[in-house]
Amino acid sequence: MVVAWATLRRSWLVTRRAYPWSYFIGTLxxxxxxxxxxxxxxxxxxxxxxxxxxxxxAGTADYLGYIAVGATAYMFVVHGILWIGKxxxxxxxxxxMGALVVAPARRLPYLLGFAAFAFTAVALEVAVLLGFALLLGVRPTATGAVDAVLAVAALxxxxxxMSVVLSNVMIVAGEAHITQNTVFQAMAVLSGFTFPRDYLPEALRWLGELIPIxxxxxxxxxxxxxGTGLDPARLGVAALIGFGxxxxxxxxxxxxxRRAMERSF
Amino acid sequence: MIETVHLRKEFGTKVAVHDLNLTVPLGRVTGLLGLNGAGKTTTIKILATLLRQTSGTVSVGGLDPVRQPRAVRRRINLIAGGERMVYARMTGRENLWYFGQLYDVPGRVLRPRVAELLDLVGLAEAADTRVERYSRGMAQRLSIARGLVNDPDYLLLDEPTLGLDAPIARDLRRVVAALAERGKGVLLTSHYLAEVEQLCAHVYVIGDGRHLAEGTPAELVAQSGCHRTVRVAVVELTPRVEAAARAFAPAVRIAPGGVVELSGPGDVAGALTSTIIEAGGALKGLEIAEPTLEDAILALNDRPAAVIA
Structure with a gap:
């Protein structure tokens, strides 16, 4: 975990210097x-x-509450992928990249370091966004603290x-924008952020199941x-696909x- | 020892390295020379575990980079002059600290080592300045320090002095020589052939990914068939003097300014000048140019592989 901690610290130093406030405001x-x-x-x-x-x-008549949860989750997902996947x-x-790859450090703790930084940064953004939702009259609720922790952990x-897989796609293809934007658009439509997935044709609903989100x-x-609480079956599916x-x-x-290194020749 | 046996690397239909055998022992600087596209960088990146060979075997200190990449990475490091390899928004000290973590260097070892390395590459005063404010040479020096942060047994240097000021390049050469004296194995590619002549006890020459020749720099010059060149400048190149020179050796060339040139084996300077003087010529200058490693590399590269073998 030394590498994870070092990478977290590195990300903090670099982000603070590269985007003092603009990144935070822009993403929010x-x-x-x-x-x-x-x-x-x-x-x-x-x-x-x-x-x-x-x-x-949707299981609720509180449209703003539905959108608040979806928008917050979408921000969590997009920013997480932007940090870890890129x-x-x-x-x-x-x-x-050559200096990184030639070092013996494993990639899991390296990416976990990015994930720790990403989720810490996103937590701050989520707090501000939920504050804005409160101003609009939204009253966030959860069916329990354990349920909430497990649900956020699954996400x-x-x-x-998803970021690990996208990371591979990006370095092999040598580009990030098309890859990330395609995935973000697909998620926005298929994963239930802004409208219930039941509105989608069945084929698209099944396509959505391929996305771990x-x-x-x-x-x-x-x-x-x-307010129906933790769904153990869906939690299991989320964990299985996420780990997979x-x-x-x-x-x-x-x-x-190696493919990425070869592309430079 | 690093050893490659029948090393081959293909990129699609292009063969970058053909059947290359080389050894890099500990305690010596070994050179790897060739023109652009010869396969030097590909070879170095295979040894550094960044690329995987298509066929053939590689051994680094008895370890297989394909099966044991992490164990190999603990024992090597790579410094590539053409790539920055350090983080622009971190300071020099922070960069070395971070790479020390990636190599799992214990904190009690890392702290003094970072200070020593910054001092070694002349960046002690700029240690806490962000790399984005460094000159190109400073960033390159930091990259060299990064390559030493894990105290590697084998150091792979791909054009390490590219873009460096002369005094820093000289200091780096001293460091490389000292590393070899301390028992490290160093593989060096460089376009600065004087650097190779100064540092390398053994040099491999490759062209189009094929082994062309190997030996000490002096042996390579001898193998290349290059000879010393004698240049005799005469006050007035009369037809009689020119005829005498051409009669002495048909290979004589007449350069602009009345300079008689002759390249060949053995010591011909005395006999050629005597011939010119006897023909009534008056000398105004004499130069004897020994063949350089650069002459040898160019000559070896121009020769078909079969002739060299």
Missing amino acids: LLGVFTMGVAYLGLRAIAGDQVSAEFAGR ALIQEQREGT ALAVFG TAAMDVIRGVFTA YAAAGLLTMPWAE
């Missing part, structure tokens, strides 16, 4: 705008009315597993939105790193 605006647009839409277009169909599918391609761009694991979001929804992605990503990472 995404969540604030999402919440703000939802609020205006509910007031101006829907006249504060939520259809029975939505309430039935760690290696950032090394490639900085010209430090964090899903983010980590989707099962974790179902767990989040049960605990923070619908992480394991597959870590096992193939040496190959991806």
Whole structure:
């Protein structure tokens, strides 16, 4: 864990120097705008009315609460992937990948260091975003502290597993923007952040199951939105897919790193 | 000892390294020379575990980089002059501390080592300045310190003095020589052939990924077939003097300014100048140029592999 701690410290030093405040503010605006647009839409277009169909599918008639949880989770996921998934391609761009790969440190603690930094930074952003949601009248609830911790842990694991795989894709392809934006758009549609997945055609719902975030979001929804509590089956699926992605990503990472090194020849 | 046997590396249809056998023993600086695209960097990156060979075997201190990459990485380090290999937004000291953690160097060892290395590369005063404010040479010096942070048994140096000021490059050469004296095995590629001649006890020459020749720098010059060149400058190059020179050796060249040039084996300077004087020529200068390692590399590279073998 020495490497994880050192990488966490390195990330803190670099981020503080590279983006003193601008990164924090810039990333926070995404969540604030999402919440703000939802609020205006509910007031101006829907006249504060939520259809029975939505309430039935979402498990709640509190649309703003639904959006607050989704926007917060989406920010958590996107920023987590940006930090962890882009760690290696950032090394490639900085010209430090060779120095990293030639060192004997394992990649798991290195990525865990990034994850620790990412989730700490995102926790601050989540706190501010939830504060904004409170101003709009949202009253966040959870079915229990243990449920809440397990649900967030499932989402964090899903983010980590997905980031490891994406990290490999990015360094092999030598690009990040197309990869990350494609994944972010797919998640936004398929994983249940802004509308219940029941609205999707069945084929797309199954496609969403390939994304580890989707099962974790179902767990989040049960605990923070619908009030139905922790769904052990979905928690199990989220853990299984999250660990599966992480394991597959870590096992193939040496190959991806070699391909990345070869691309420079 | 680092040893490669029948090493081959392909990138798609391009063969970057063909059937290369080389050894890098401890306690010696070994050179790896060749023109651009010869396969030097590919070879070094295979030895550094960054790339995997297509076929052939590699052994680093008895370890297999394919099966035991982490054990190999503990015993080696790589310094590549063309790449920065340090973090721009961290200071020099922070960079060395971080890489020390990646090599699991204990804190009680790392702290004094970081200070020693910063001193060694002349960055003690800039230790707490961010690398983004360093000059290119300073960043390169820090990269050299990074390469020494794990006190490696084998050091792979790929153009380590590229872009360095002359005094720093000289200091680095001293460090490399001292490392070999302390028992480290060093593999060096460099475009500065004087550097190779000064440091390397044994040099491999490769071209198009193939082994062309090996030996001490002096042996390589001898193998290359390059000869010393005698240049005799005469006050006035009369037809009689020119005829006498050409009669002395048909290979004589007449350079601009009335300079008679002849390259060949053995000591021909005395006989050539005597011939010119006897033909009525008056000398105004005499130069004897020994063949350099650069001449040898170019000559070896121009020769077909079969001839060299």
